[in-house]
Amino acid sequence: MHINFHVLGTLANTIVDPISLNYKDIPNFPVSTVEGHQGNLVFGTLSNVKVVCMQGRFHYYEGYILQKCTAPVRVLALVGINKLIVTNAAGGLNPNYKVGDIMFIKDHINFLGFGGNNPLRGPNDPRFGARFIPMNKAYDRALIKNAKEITKKMGLEKSTHEGVYVMVGGPNYETIAEVNSLRMLGADAVGMSTIPEVLVAKHCAMTVFGFSIITNECISSYDDETEPNHQEVLKAINSKAESLKEFVTILVGNIAME
Ligand SMILES: O=P(O)(O)O[C@H]1O[C@H](CO)[C@@H](O)[C@H]1O
Ligand SMILES: Nc1nc2[nH]cnc2c(=O)[nH]1
Numbered sequence: 001m002h003i004n005f006h007v008l009g010t011l012a013n014t015i016v017d018p019i020s021l022n023y024k025d026i027p028n029f030p031v032s033t034v035e036g037h038q039g040n041l042v043f044g045t046l047s048n049v050k051v052v053c054m055q056g057r058f059h060y061y062e063g064y065i066l067q068k069c070t071a072p073v074r075v076l077a078l079v080g081i082n083k084l085i086v087t088n089a090a091g092g093l094n095p096n097y098k099v100g101d102i103m104f105i106k107d108h109i110n111f112l113g114f115g116g117n118n119p120l121r122g123p124n125d126p127r128f129g130a131r132f133i134p135m136n137k138a139y140d141r142a143l144i145k146n147a148k149e150i151t152k153k154m155g156l157e158k159s160t161h162e163g164v165y166v167m168v169g170g171p172n173y174e175t176i177a178e179v180n181s182l183r184m185l186g187a188d189a190v191g192m193s194t195i196p197e198v199l200v201a202k203h204c205a206m207t208v209f210g211f212s213i214i215t216n217e218c219i220s221s222y223d224d225e226t227e228p229n230h231q232e233v234l235k236a237i238n239s240k241a242e243s244l245k246e247f248v249t250i251l252v253g254n255i256a257m258e
Contacts, residue, residue: 011087012055014245015044023056029075030068032056035230041072047253052076059193060112061171066119070200074128077204083255084201085248089233090189090212091173093182094163097214099236101159102151102244103189104144105210109166110195119196120203129203138202143209143255150250154243163188165212167195173228179218189214209251213237213244 012018023029023039032039037056044051058069073084090103097103112118124131144162151160166182168174170192174182182190189212201208215236216228 011241011245011248012038012040012042012053014249015042015046015051015053018042018044020055029072030058030064032058033062034059035234047249047256049252049256051252052079052081057193057197059171060117060169060196061192066112066117066196067122070119070196073197073200073206074204077128077201077206081206083207084197084209085251086194086197086201086208086210087244088165088191088194088210088212089215089237090165090191091216091218091228092188092214093166093179093190093218094161094188095217097161097163097188097217098159099214099216099232100240101161101214102156102240102247103161103163103165103212103214104147105139105165105194105212106144106162107139107164108195108198109164109185109187110199111166111168113195113199119200129205133199133203135199135202138198138208140207140209142258143207143251146254147209147211147247147251150247150254154247156243156247161188163212165194165210166190168192174218176220176222179220182218183220190218213240 021041040055042053164187166187215233
């Protein structure tokens, strides 16, 4: 199983018997440039299941083309990974979402993809998958159900949601008009990542489960004096680290039993 912890990198500390490779020591691997993305590929076990964890991901705004951002997903497919858990930090567009809430991703809106910027663009490599792929079942429904049962048992029901993630290019946070238009489109949380990896994972037939940590409430009023910033994003994640470690550990154990 492959777990993408990204800015939730501290969660990788839960991995038993870890073998950690720094991205810079892996030939042709991109390197992380964003604060909070530690840049290690960690092999080990979680709930007695063999896992590989990416401690840090790659973003389009760092200057990498999407094929480079997503290359690690194909590397992991080649070492036998067929299940992917993706995580991200996201701004809450849905007015009911609070900082620290969890949103299970039920669907996404690929803003970059609308314009044709897609990691699957270019000659198709049939060794990985088909030219044209469906995305209406991108996020595994059974895993969302499983995850909901876990968070219920953990007493997190009230701070857990199921929603739509929208990816924008970044690196800027949104204007008020952008926040309001993304809401109108039906998105519940906004970030600058994840969808390219999910596309490449679905192309090679991986089962995908994803969740966002709501790290800030998107600002939709000109009277609001506050401004989003990356430090509050990191702070919100760190404050949830312990319960997320527990959640992911149980989820991985449950998946293995299926
Ligand atoms: O999506 P991840 O990498 O989790 O992090 C989110 O938080 C960062 C901005 O604070 C951006 O990278 C955005 O995409
Ligand atoms: N685009 C975007 N990415 C984020 N990552 C964390 N918070 C946000 C946000 O408000 N907007």
